[in-house]
Amino acid sequence: MDSFDTPGEPSEMRGLPAEVPHRGCPQETVTVRAPAGTIIGRRTGSVRRFLGIPYAEAPTGARRFGAPNRRGRFTEPFDASRHGATAQQVPLFATTTVPEPSVQGDDVLNLGIVAPDADDDRGPFPVLVWIHGGAFLAGSQASPWYDGRAFARDGVVCVTVGYRLGVDGFAVLDDVPTNLGLRDLLLALDWVRDNIAAFGGNPDQVTVAGQSAGGAAVLALLSSPAGSGRFHRAVSLSGVTFAADGDAARDFLGRLGQRLVVPVTRAGFAGRAVEHIQRCVIDLRDEQGDDLPALGLFVGDDILPVPIVDGLTLHGHAVPLLLGATGDEFDGDASTRTAGTRAAGTRVTDTLFRATCPSVAAARRYAVGGTWLYSFEWPSPVLGGATHCIDIPFFFDVLDAPGVAEALGPNPPGELATVTHADLIGFVRGQEPAWARATGTYGDTAREYGRPGAALTVDTTGVFDPVVPAVSGAAEEC
Structure with a gap:
């Protein structure tokens, strides 16, 4: 669908901190009509930002610990002037090399888009979809280190994606789909395919990229039969290919359940707030030293049926x-x-x-x-x-x-x-x-x-x- 820019002031819809203009530059609102609905962002100079756009329903209530559900079309204009909620509700470490702000809220399955101006005649633009790191336990798509302004300057649409982390994203529990965080990312790639043209992007020229756990996710998606056709190039910065050990994960979840005083089941963990669980994860980490809990990518399901290196010999051969x-x-x-x-x-x-x-x-x-x-x-x-x-x-x-x-x-x-x-x-x-x-x-x-x-x-x-x-x-x- 077509896109258009409209000057004006956005309405205050979500109560999140306003995005600070880069270097004090003045901002205007910009409006895009996409298949997902009308989305209102901000323009600073020749760079447009659309932040916190939900690509899936909030994983709360009955949807918690369930496969992600595609977000329905917005019935009202969506204010995308602020970063959306992050799956990281509590920072895993007091200080990190990468600034990783936590944004409170339930709508953690959201993405941000930084794109060239609609009047830029170099488009349609190639697309970079960025997956943040954080050991699959932490991290934030709202980090200022992931601001895509230089990509927009150079004719690339940059998309940063939030996905479920820790217990909510990678726990191995009965009646819970495995690799929920990867399933979130796959749905986000579908959203990009269907909507990015409205922001000037080329859905047939999508590169998926990430660093650390994000780089590992890239390699996992490249090796997965489910990733086929969803992206066209891949970049892995400091990624790894090992998966979580099932016995170690179950042992950790058992100890976490004892601390939370809940059964190690979907219903048990769903009865505790995400923030509460994340704080208990930190407590357990502190007790056992700096070793991180054994939660992460799971091998043996429909997403990763074989070890990642083995999957790389089978899938993604056409992807540079x-x-x-x-x-x-x-x-x-x-x-x-x-x-x-x-x-x-x-x-x-x-x-x-x-x-x-x-x-x-x-x-x-x-x-x-x-x-x-x-x-x-x-x-x-x-x-x-x-x-x-x-x-x-x-x-x-x-x-x-x-x-x-x-x-x-x-x-x-x-x-x-x-x-x-x-x-x-x-x-x-x-x-x-x-x-x-x-x-x-x-x-x-x-x-x-x-x-x-x-x-x-x-x-x-x-x-x-x-x-x-x-x-x-x-x-x-x-």
């Missing part, structure tokens, strides 16, 4: 994939950053994250879409290395976003953001990366970003390091 990791991930100490230590494959970084890259490339060796690797090597002077999450502001080109200086220092290299973001933009537009495809063999080429001593504005392609042979259980699982 860009994936990589940071050089240090959770090993930021200088003593763990030497080439010898990396090559030994003994670090958490190697076994959990970097080993994923060659194993995925090997599984997709014959994929006609191709697989390309990158390695983000720029060390943050604040965090002591190229640690987990610090590549996000570079890929999004938002080095001026809140929280970036605290994680990256006062002067992160803007030219590195230009190069990193441009590579991602080119991939989303359908261009084949300039470096060689990966096959999962020793010495696969990778694009290196920010390697100390290398120029930031030139192609710093190098060998992906390390390639960890699949000899240990951890390496095989990843």
